[in-house]
Amino acid sequence: MPKLTIDGREVEVPQGTNLIEAARLAGVEVPYFCYHPYLSVVGQCRICMVEIEGQPRLAIACATPAADGMVVKSETSERVREAREAVMEFLLANHPLDCPVCDQAGECLLQDHAMSEQRGTFASGMLETRRTFPGLERRLLGPHVIQNQNRCIHCSRCIRFTQEISETSALTYKSRGNSAYIDTFDGKPFDDPFSACAADVCPVGALTVREFRFRKRAWKLLSTPSVCPGCSIGCNIWIDHHERIVYRFTPRENPDINATWLCDYGRFLAESLNQQDVLRPRRKAGSGWQELSWPEVLRALALDMKAAKTLRVVASGTMSNEELYLARELFTRHLKGEMVVPVFAGEPRKMKNGQRQWIFSESALPNSEGAKRLGIPTADEQGLARFLYGAADVTVILDPQAHPFLASPEAAQLVKVSPAVVVARVETPLLDAATWVLPAASLASNEGTFTSSTGKVQRFAAAVAPAGEARPLWQVLSLLASELGFGSLAADTPAQVFASLAAAEEAFSGLSWDQLLGAEEESYRERHHVG
C-alpha cells in the first residue's frame, strides 16, 4: 500500500492506483476528459497534468501509478495551473462554445472544468476562425446517437468503448491531426447494442442521445437510484426525472454488474414508465365500467376472496421481493390459493461488468430469480395456459406483462370464464376480460428489491409519486391483507415487509434494507463517469 502526499494531504492507496484515483481518495479533484475508470488509459487530453517532486517534467496523473513517498502537487503548483490553462486554451480554441444550445450543458466535463477550475476568467488569444466539420454538425451516427463533430475534443472515449466494452470496434478516427473526426469504421450506421453508452462516455456534446436530446435540461433533472427492469441482469440505473415525468435512465456505477454501462434496450424503457392508462380502480358493471374508490374496492374484493373456494393467482417476475413475499403469504398461506410465476427467457441480453466479464440474462424480467428463491412455482407458456384453464371462483393476475401469453386472445378467453382481478398499469386486451381492474404504479413510483440472476439483492427507490389513484403493488397487497384480517401482513413501508421477509426466508437472511441501495445520493463521481 503506497503512501503519498497530494497537495499536502497524506493518503494511503491500494497498489497500482493511478494519481487521479489517489487524489480523489485524498480529497483533491484532478480534472480529466479522456480518462475513464473502466476504459484503458491513453493520456490524450493532457489536462490531468500534475507536478511530482523530483521529476523535471509535469506528469499526467492518469498514467502515473501512485508510488510510496511520492509528493504530488496539483492545485498548489503554479506550473500545473499554467499547463492546465494552456490545455484548456487548446481545447477551447476550436470548440464551438455553443453551450446555450448544446444539450450536454450541465453535464459536460469541459464546461464544468472551464467554469469551476478556471473560475470563468479564461481568455484566449485566438484570432482565427474555428475549425469546423461541415456536414457533421448534427449527423445521425446511428439509431440512437447524434454526432456534432465540431464539439469533439478527441478524447477517444467512445472509440475505446466500442473496442473494449461493446467489442464491436464500430467507431474509429478518420483523417488525421486537427481534421480527425469520429466515424463508424465501415461507414455504416452505428448500430451497437450499447450505442447510447458512447454518448454517455462522451465528455462533451459531440455525441448525444437522440431520444433524450432537447427533452430536458440536465440540471433540472433529479436522479433516483433504481434497477433496470429490462432483464434479469439487474443493471443499476439512475432514473432521471423532473416534475413527475421520467426522462431517461443513466447507468449507475456497480463494478459487479454493469460497471457504468447500460444496454440500449434497457435504457430506452425509461419513457415507458410514464405510461399510466389505468388511473382508478374499476369494476365491470353491465357492458361498461364502474369506477370505485380504494376502500370500496378493497372491501368488495375481500368479501369475494373470503367466499372463494378456489383462488388462483398469477404473480410476475416484475414484482419486487416484498410484493412476491406478500402475495405468497396472503394468497397461498392464508387464503390457501394457488400461485405461479410465469417465466420466459425473452431476447438474450448481455452486460459487461467492471472486471470486463460478460453477464448474460437468464430471464426477460428483473425478479424471476427472486420468485425462485421465494419458492413460488414457475410456469412456462403451456403451464400458464393449463393453470388458467377451467373455472375458479377468483383469478388474480398481478401483472398482465408477466408473460407474453397474457396479451394473447387465448388468455383473455381463459380469464373471461370466471371472475378475475387484474392489477395493471397499461391497457391490454386482458383488461376487458377482467371483472376488477386495479391501477398499479410503475417502477418509478415503487420501492423494493429485486434479486438479479447473479444473486444480488438490489434495492430501488421511488422516484416520482404515482399518477392518479395508482398504488404500488406492495401497498395494495398489504391493504388487502388487513381488510381480510391478516394484520401480520399489514405494513406501512416496503422496509417493514423486507424485515419480515429477511427474518422468514433463508435466501434473504442477514440482508438489511439500508445497505441494499448502493449509492443513496448522486455523487460527483457517479455523475461524471457517465459523462
Place this chain on the structure above:
Amino acid sequence: MMESVLLRARGVPNSRDIETYLKAGGWEGFKKALTMAPEAVIQEVMDSELRGRGGAGFPTGRKWSFVPKDHPGPKYLICNADESEPGTFKDREIIEHDPQMVLEGVAIASYAIGAHTAYIYIRGEFFRWARILEEAIAQARAKGFLGKDILNTGYDLDIWVHRGAGAYICGEETALIESLEGKRGFPRLKPPFPAVVGVFGKPTVVNNVETLACLPHILTRGAKWFASIGRPKNTGPKLFCVSGHVNKPGVYELPLGVTFREIIFEHAGGIRNGRKLKAFFPGGSSAPVLTADEVDVVADFDSCAAAGTMLGSGGVIVMDDTVDMVEVGRNLAHFYAHESCGQCTPCREGSDWCLDILNRLVGGYGHPSDPDQLLRICRFASQGMTICPLGDAFSLPISSLVRKFRHEFEAAIARAKPLPPKKLPVMPWAGKDVRFGG
C-alpha cells in the same frame, strides 16, 4: 578527408549485388559476431560509443541492454527506414547503394538482443528501395546469411520488409510499432518502453538504418577504431544531407565533430550564386534553426545540444539571404499540422493554430500579438506536454524562428492590413470553412 565507410559503395558498379559486397569484406562482421556471445557484441557496441542516428542520439548499446535477458518469448528488432524528416535523405542513399550493409547490421543487432525476427519498416513512398531490400534479402538468404541455422551456428533469423502508408508520425518508434501491428499510427504512452513492451507486446529494439549500417564496421574493425573517429562521446562517421541554397547539395559522409562551416562551405560548395548564408537547420526541420553567426558550431550531438539545437538526423537545410523566415515558419507549420496524428491535445490543436497564425501573417493580416502567441503555443506544446516528440518537433523550430528572427515577424506585422471583421461560426453558414490568408 576521411575514407568512406557508410558510403563506400557509392560509385562502385553493381554495388547492390551481394558478390560485390562480399568482395569488399561484407558479412564478415556478422560472421565474427556469431562467434561471440551476444553480451560481448553489446559490449563492443557500447565501447564504440555509437549513438543512434535517427535523431535522438541515444547510445545504441545501452538501448539494447534494456531488453530483458531472460524474457521467455520472442523478441524483435525493427529497422526504422521510415525516413520522413524534411531535409533528410541519408537512409535512402545507404539502401540505394549498399542494402547488404543494412541487412548485415540488422543481423548483428538481432543476434545481440536475441531476436529471431526482424522487420524493416520502410516508408510507403520508398517503393523502389523496398524492392531493393527485398532483392537483397533474397540474395542474403540464398547465401545462407539469413534463414534457419545460419552458417551452422544454430542461430535463426528472418527479415521482413514492411511498407508504411506514408505517415511522418510512423517514424516515431511506438507509432511505428502500432503501424507494424496493423493499427493506426498513434504513438503509445511511455513507459513502458519498447525495449520491454514493444511490437505484439514483446521486447523490441527500434534502430535507424544508419545506426545499423555502422555495426558491420564496428564488428570487423573494432570498437577502438570506430571510437577514434569523431570526438569523445560523439564517435563515428555521420551522413549529412545538405539541401537548400548551396552549390552542391547532397549526402556527405563526414566524421562527427566537423563544423557546420566546413559542411556548408567546404563540402557543399558554399551558398549558391555567391549569396550570403542567412540561417540553417542543422538536423532536419525539427531542429531549432541556427543563424549565420552560429555556423561554427560543431556538428555533433553534444555541441548542438549546447548550442540550443540538435543534430537530429543530420539534415542540414541551408537558407540564403533571399529567404523570408515567416514563410519558412509557415512551411514548417504546414508540414507538422498535416502530420500531427491528432491524438493529444497540445500538438493537434497547437500545430494547426500555429499554421493559422502563420498563414495569416504570410497573407498580410498579421496582428501585434502573433509572435508572443506563437511562443506561447510552442511553449505548451513541447517539453513533455505531448505523448510523443512531435510536439517538440514543431514547437522548437518555430519558436526558434520567432526568437531569432523576431524582426522579420514584426516587419510582416507592420506591413499588415487590418483584420477583416470576424465571424464566429457556431454552425458554418456557407457550408465552407473560411480561413484567412492561406
